[in-house]
Amino acid sequence: MTNSYVGYMWWDLESDGELMYPEEERDPTAEQFVNAMMIDPNESSARGLWRDPEFLSRVSELNAVAESNQFADFHGHGWIYDAVFKKDRKGNLLDVDGDLVINVENSALQAAIRSPSGRPLLSCRV
Incomplete structure (x- = not known):
């Protein structure tokens, strides 16, 4: 999976x-909705956990249990970013040579986004 x-x-x-x-699905009040829009103008933020700045500040900690994503270490603006990996037209993960990656595990996804120093390749605090 390296370099994909x-x-x-x-x-x-x-x-x-x-x-x-x-x-349980949230039904935000008008005030909660407006406050969520001030953090992230996407309406889904009013129902998502990331409207809470504390959750947002730790979203990259979910990488250890995420099945499909590796979230960026972004804080402050409310937008959540995830790593993009090389895929074919059917959505299958590919390695750097374009070969199909089989049995992708979370540890492989985490390793793919780390630099040789062991730190995430992209970390931004706003």
Whole structure:
């Protein structure tokens, strides 16, 4: 899986959603909705856990249990980014040579986004 990491892009609001939304659906008040929009203008933030700045500041800690994503260490602006990996047109992960990666485990995804120093390749605190 090494070197199949491409970059970061805005999280799709769905993959690994069980980690990002509360177990019971929220019905925010008008005030909660407006406050959530001030952090992240996407309406889903009013129902998601990331409207809470404390959750947002630790979102990259979910990488150890995420099945599909590796979240960036972004704080402050409310937007969540996840790592983008090389894939074929069917959504299968590919290695640096374009060969199919089989049995992708979370540890392989985490290793793919780390620099040789062991730190994430992209970390930004705003």
